[in-house]
Amino acid sequence: MGAVLGLCSMASWVRGGGSVSGCCAPCLLSRCCPSGNNSTVTRLTYAFFLLLGVAVAGVMLMPGMEGQLKKIPGFCEGGTGSSIPGVEGRVNCDVLVGYKAVYRVCFGMAMFFLLFSLLMVKVRSSQDPRAALHNGFWFFKFAAAAAITIGSFFISEGPFTTVWFYVGMAGAFCFILIQLVLLIDFAHSWNESWVEKMEEGNSRCWYAALLSVTTLNYVMSLVSVVLFYVYYTHSDGCTENKVFISINMLLCLGSSVLSILPHIQESQPRSGCCSPPW
Template structure:
């Protein structure tokens, strides 16, 4: 018994030392990626709880206080929503704490880039506490998450536009005929995929003999937006390339498909119900990868020359002036007063919205037609 206790203590000490080593190794450059890792951890935790937490939650009287016990899917959804709420509160609190950080002398700069053990412990406590809040709060959060998810999708489009414009400018900057032809080919492929995808949507979600006016309206409106994007991109007053419009058009068509695929499986206008398992798995995979990639991109892209996340005082946001050589003491002082390269508050807001979209929607898009309401 003594040997087992000693061995357990040694293992715990080694685990703590390993955690301290990892968190202390996170530098300023890798802090943004570390936040992505923390979000990935929340995805993993929510997936585990979705699989194993239902029987345990059925025993909690402040959760299961109904006259008739809900089905298993209700508890699975509830578990992920509670993790999502804890994640949302964690990043929202960080966002409020980071409002007004303009230079690295601010003590809050150290909180943003360091103190990872404390932040991980706080995140863990918040997630645990969410399993003690009343069901009414979780139901309210589920309702507002639909609006938050829509807002995140708009930010996702902005991030995608930022990426595509950078891609377009890089190829145009080569000023060679080959790269202009490559831009045209990529744009053409995107438009062919968009219109081909729209044909599949008409085939899957507007079956003959059924009144599917809403589905038809959504697909047609998406096609109208595709045409408008192209007209705006080619207008002389805009002077933009067709590549951003083509990529955004393909992404909007995917969003239309994702929305239509979320219709109940027994809905007569959802033509995917016969092979919904395979299609739903593909939708979840593509949606999850798209969301995670957009967040990783926002973390890495923050502070870039596009000033997407750069505050006005940042040197990357313009207004920086070259300085004369300084001595070592002045250089150290300059480093302390160095302006931050991106808005910490907005950075955490992105993760707050992702917590709503990524956890409460993407992980449950496979449960098409499942409602948490009783």
């Protein structure tokens, strides 16, 4: 999730034509960057924080890390997955300890961004005194993020892993839902733009481009479904995985068929660029 957000923020920075060349080294300690680039530098740096958190979480799952993580008090309590629903007695500590570490890294990053979101409540412009804290003091913010994340590793096991498991599930659901809405909006805007260009001139070229991109996306989706069946199911088990993959595939096919039905097409706005050429 952090990687996606980080890449989106970086894409926004590139699209906006921002530059970090005006940011000097003391910006780590205070706000000395040009005011015109504050927003760009801030988004880029927070994106870096997210990507760094994802990288650290990935390191926690690398082979060999479990030996170091098991030295932390409470990490191997009971030696099994008794604290995570659905894995009671099935997973030994060598496997589970990496996932517990990932939970704590994500908890630390979440608390860091929650803290700053609360500090920035009702900040509406860079003229607000608190905006200086938002756009600068990166060294101290990095130290705070690191301290919160490291401190989370010393939280006693208790119900922490179970509670954070459900928080993560709810957050992941909301994140995926938001990403789906943004993806659909992006695809709709992309289609509108290309159809508009097709109507302005060189219709065959833009029609071919639309058809090619549509075909490519369907092929990629089909390949993804096949890979899901290959890597996430087995012939003699994984019934739940098979059901969810199949339902998702059927929903995609159903929505594709519905989108090209004449009745659906007639109900679309007819502004001249809002309906696909087919």
